[in-house]
Amino acid sequence: MRAARIRRLAALAPVALAAVIALAARAAAQDFTSATLPGPASSANGFIESGLPPRHAGPAFDASYARWFGLPELETRAVACGAGWRLARVAAGFSQTGEPDLGWSAAGLACGVARTDGGAGLRAVARRDRSIEPGSAAAARLDARAGAEVGWGAWLEAARGLRLWATVPQSWSAGVAPPLDRPLEIGGEFERDGLILWLTRSAPSGGAEADHGAGVALRSGSLAAWALVRDRPLRGGVGLVASARRLFVAAAVESHPELGETVRLALGLGGAAR
């Protein structure tokens, strides 16, 4: 009885880990913010956001919510589903950010190939402003009311428990400028015995100073907790995940010294284990 219970809990571990990773949001995430994290994606949202395909195939669905810096006019809601067959991985999702006069709706698609020791993928997101003034110049031109971006990501398990990755979410863009400039990000993580440590570095376009992040995640049974720090300016965040069977629910908060807290919530079913 006890052994069976342990096996069931062990089976949930990848789900919990996926949630942890999902909540430790990327520095420059936007439309599908809660679904990805440094390293290979573990959720459909993460795959769309970064272009890093998940290691494991299997159906997954996740929904996320974020309130940026405590601003009610800046909220993101996203849903995505993903699937895999043999080496192929695919995910699609929809999100909406901001109040009508500010925000936009986005549809995302990602596809790629992955094994347990590496993978590569492409991601594309199309956006449309939620509010275009009728009769305005923007309303008359598609490129003035909609935009798109295409990027890629790749990862590699360089040694046991050590993964390295690079992602360029905006290799190409057209139409309305994306809400956030997302440069090249490189990173690495080391995982052993339920402990995950990671480092990231993103180099902004235009030669600006790079951003850095570092995090640690710990899991024990159906609970997992994590913490991260980032620079420019120095800030940190914490999160907590609870899971049962293939369902997980999570909450996280990141505190910015000037702008306040960004809160993320996530609910998921399935997902890929690393």
Added chain:
Amino acid sequence: MLRGGVSLLAAAAALAAGGGGPAVPATAAAACAPAQHPLIAEVLYDAVGDDTGWEFVEFHNPFDRALPLAGVRLEAGDGSGPGRWTLRWTGNAVDSVPAGGRFVVGGAKVQPAPRVVVTLELQNGPDALRAVWPDGMVEVVGYGALEFAEYWCGAPAVDVTPGQSLARVPDDADLGGNAADFRAATPSPGRANRAQRDLAVLAGSLAFTPEQPDPGVAAILAGRIENRGATAVAAGEAMLVATAVAAAGSVPLFARAVGAALAPGDTVAFEEPLALEAGKWWLRMALALPGDESPANDADSLLVRSGPGPLELTEIQFHPAAGEGEWVEVRNRSGAPLDLAAFTLSDRGTTRGVPAGGEGALEPESLAVLAQDRAALLRAFPALDVRRVWSAAPWPSLNNSNDSTGFADAVVLREADGTLCQRVNYSAAGDPAGVPLEWRAGGWWPASDPAGTPLRPPRARVPLARRFECAPRRLHEGGTATLAWDLPWSRAHISLELYDLAGRRVARPLDEFLAPARGERTWPAGAVAPGLYVTLARARPDGSGDWIVERGALRIEGSAR
């Protein structure tokens, strides 16, 4: 033979070259104070206003026997070129100076009447005067920055201001040159240049600080006293008496003893606090010294104002950007109609522009505009009431940037008699280009309407629902946005920053600036790339206090780069 300060006269040669002037004997010698001759003791060459009839030259005989003036030639020198001497008067056989006495040659208006009435037509410096004696001796008195050596002895004396004379002090001074022997003095024809007892209020030394105090608030009346007599004045011997005089009567201010002992030539400063009722006042300062021999220099006065004047400034456009020229808006706060032509407008300099071109008197509480270019202003604001738009000429050009004083310039309104009406020292710091300053909320602030509101009061502000409001929330790349604020303090320091969604600060459109409780300021978004940003507006009270911080969202739309 010479008593001192001797130089050889080059005039003979110069005259020979230049011609036109009376001849000087080839054997002539110059002296600053020729021995055995009457001395030139005092000269008035520049009266206030028209000099005609006021000019005089005084000879003094320091010896104990009479000296003749027969044959002496008094000549005026034009310092603008060499050899330009013109005969003004020649002494007759009957003219002489008694022992220790004086002999005045001058115009018909000189009091007491001179011994010889002559129109001297002396030059107003840098020029000279000389007495050429029959024995060849020449005494030269030069004044001002002269170029040719024939016009002075030793060194030229100072060039005095109109109304003052150039006096040898003491009357027989012989220190080796005009500069040492002569100085500016109150004219004293026929009298000693240095009295035995003479205490004077230094002309022009009176000052009132602050220049325009609030009614009932103490201000400082300061000035300087000089002992011009030949004897010392003991401490407490003289009294200083101040009176404020207005149309309704006079008010004694203070009377106190001069506490310092003054040796001959000493000066001492005085400062007295005093408070005035509202209005325009003549402040009269007088010295009372028993036995003072020159009462003419014992008093001075100053015209001052306590409290606000009848006309006040309400808006200042010192850096126009639309070709309308500089302008200021004024308001009649007197309760009675005002004739704007009876006021002047100036800056920190001395130029005083006089209004013209408007029509009629300015009614109480009404606004008017004084413009550098009236036509240009009316083109820029065609709806203005032309009767209340005046030009002021000459226009005192207003500076656009601060100097080391922390101010850019001053705008000064005065009444026709020179009484200060209002002075505004303005700062250009933090004022966006082209935006006038307007008076509101107890201070001078960038105008609520960036184009200015000539002949209109400042734009009324609608209270905000929040402390800050950034509008619009969505603007096109390169556009401008406005930050409005409504704060619980009378003055605050405000700043605005932009952060991207990753939490990185990307711009600081408004560096910290001082602002009134309510206001707004536009800022260009040209340097910010398209995207979605978080605005962070901050304010703190002027002085100490907690910050108010508010965040908002801003979308800058544009094409992907």
